[in-house]
Amino acid sequence: MSRSAHPAGPRHADVLPEGHYSAPPTDLNALDSKVWAETVTRDTDGVLTVGGIDVKRLAEEYGTPAYVLDEDDFRARARAWRTAFGSDADVFYAGKAFLSRAVVRWLDEEGLNLDVCSGGELATALSAGMSPDRIAFHGNNKSVAEIRRAVEAGVGRIVLDSFQEIVRVAHIAQELGTRQRVQIRITVGVEAHTHEFIATAHEDQKFGIPLAGGQAAEAVRRALKLDGLELIGIHSHIGSQIFDMSGFEVAAHRVVGLLKDIRDEHGVELPEIDLGGGLGIAYTSDDDPREPHEIAKALTEIVTRECEAARLTTPRISVEPGRAIVGPTAFTLYEVGTVKPLDGLRTYVSVDGGMSDNIRTALYDAEYSVSLASRVSDAEPMLCRVVGKHCESGDIVVKDAFLPGDLAPGDLIAVPATGAYCRSMASNYNHVLRPPVVAVRDGEARVIVRRETEEDLLRLDVG
Numbered sequence: 001m002s003r004s005a006h007p008a009g010p011r012h013a014d015v016l017p018e019g020h021y022s023a024p025p026t027d028l029n030a031l032d033s034k035v036w037a038e039t040v041t042r043d044t045d046g047v048l049t050v051g052g053i054d055v056k057r058l059a060e061e062y063g064t065p066a067y068v069l070d071e072d073d074f075r076a077r078a079r080a081w082r083t084a085f086g087s088d089a090d091v092f093y094a095g096k097a098f099l100s101r102a103v104v105r106w107l108d109e110e111g112l113n114l115d116v117c118s119g120g121e122l123a124t125a126l127s128a129g130m131s132p133d134r135i136a137f138h139g140n141n142k143s144v145a146e147i148r149r150a151v152e153a154g155v156g157r158i159v160l161d162s163f164q165e166i167v168r169v170a171h172i173a174q175e176l177g178t179r180q181r182v183q184i185r186i187t188v189g190v191e192a193h194t195h196e197f198i199a200t201a202h203e204d205q206k207f208g209i210p211l212a213g214g215q216a217a218e219a220v221r222r223a224l225k226l227d228g229l230e231l232i233g234i235h236s237h238i239g240s241q242i243f244d245m246s247g248f249e250v251a252a253h254r255v256v257g258l259l260k261d262i263r264d265e266h267g268v269e270l271p272e273i274d275l276g277g278g279l280g281i282a283y284t285s286d287d288d289p290r291e292p293h294e295i296a297k298a299l300t301e302i303v304t305r306e307c308e309a310a311r312l313t314t315p316r317i318s319v320e321p322g323r324a325i326v327g328p329t330a331f332t333l334y335e336v337g338t339v340k341p342l343d344g345l346r347t348y349v350s351v352d353g354g355m356s357d358n359i360r361t362a363l364y365d366a367e368y369s370v371s372l373a374s375r376v377s378d379a380e381p382m383l384c385r386v387v388g389k390h391c392e393s394g395d396i397v398v399k400d401a402f403l404p405g406d407l408a409p410g411d412l413i414a415v416p417a418t419g420a421y422c423r424s425m426a427s428n429y430n431h432v433l434r435p436p437v438v439a440v441r442d443g444e445a446r447v448i449v450r451r452e453t454e455e456d457l458l459r460l461d462v463g
Contacts, residue, residue, distance in 0.1 A: 159274075187210050338409060
């Protein structure tokens with residue numbers, strides 16, 4: 001079938017039942033600088049290039065689907081956060097966004113610390129040579145084995161998430177003859193403007209110890225009494241994919257209020273406050289994220305003002321960007337398999353991946369952008385839904401987008417801003433193999449996480 005032979009779906013829509021588009025873009029070949037890394041451009045043939053390498057070459061060498069990550073962009077964003085907060089604050093990269101040994105080495109070289117939340121993430125960090133004292137260990141239900149390994153390794157801090165964990169960590173530290181530096185994670189009752197499943201500071205959820213009802217204050221009392229613990233600060237995290245700083249202002253006010261109460265009751269001024277992460281990135285042109293220096297200035301001013309009002313010495317601030325660093329640095333490269341127009345509705349574009357490599361659309365109703373990657377086109381835009389190959393009607397990658405009306409099987413398309421959580425949350429649903437992560441830099445590409453093979457799948461099946 002020729003590129004223009006298949007019947008097209010609707011070319012445009014004034015109002016869509018869902019999604020964020022109200023009209024097709026004027027130029028489908030243009031790349032929105034909000035959602036694409038600066039090094040992603042089109043060559044003279046219209047093929048997307050990243051780090052000096054075109055995607056057709058990447059697809060031929062590494063296959064599709066594939067996560068393509070720009071190492072220079074990752075490093076630049078890491079440096080921007082480090083520079084924005086300066087030497088008087090700590091930046092912990094949230095490893096849950098995406099972690100590999102290569103990423104750990106990049107973080108180490110760029111001077112960032114690392115936040116892990118499982119034994120596997122801790123093992124990855126240690127195996128790549130990250131100094132344990134630069135690691136923070138999170139999690140609402142750390143196992144005894146995970147805690148023991150963290151304490152034995154000498155991690156810089158463990159973030160305590162429950163009354164049971166306070167005792168558990170103290171007991172293990174005493175057994176090992178050490179004092180473990182800890183923070184207590186509290187929930188401050190802030191309703192972040194984000195999806196219900198990724199808002200984490202309201203009281204009715206699994207993370208942290210509520211400030212309300214005096215529970216956080218009681219957790220502090222218990223931690224200060226235990227010889228195996230060195231309480232260094234309070235931790236608060238209000239959610240993810242947040243653009244509005246007002247939630248952080250309310251959270252900081254309440255955390256500093258707790259610090260003041262601790263000072264008044266125990267005569268102790270805790271030296272650290274961790275405000276978590278959760279700062280949003282641009283997935284579509286409608287998103288408007290703030291720059292690291294703006295975030296640093298705002299958070300520093302908020303904490304300083306609150307501490308001055310409470311007559312407290314301003315504690316050392318920590319933040320935990322993950323998505324904000326790695327999210328924009330990568331895109332997912334797919335090959336189009338089928339193009340199915342539905343008259344009067346939209347055209348369904350099926351790709352060779354789907355919810356196994358990006359669960360966020362199905363899980364969080366997330367919005368993404370998409371572009372034709374292997375050529376340019378002057379065809380009229382058509383309203384599309386990009387879907388995967390899985391046996392689920394909810395297997396959607398991009399809910400509503402415009403792609404050229406001559407899109408055909410074999411074309412490559414790319415979905416930007418997939419560096420965060422897509423590979424971390426990838427699955428083998430339908431026994432589909434998880435894609436590789438290919439890092440590009442200065443005209444060179446290398447695999448930092450290889451593609452799964454059928455042998456990998458069968459190796460675990462011992463029946």
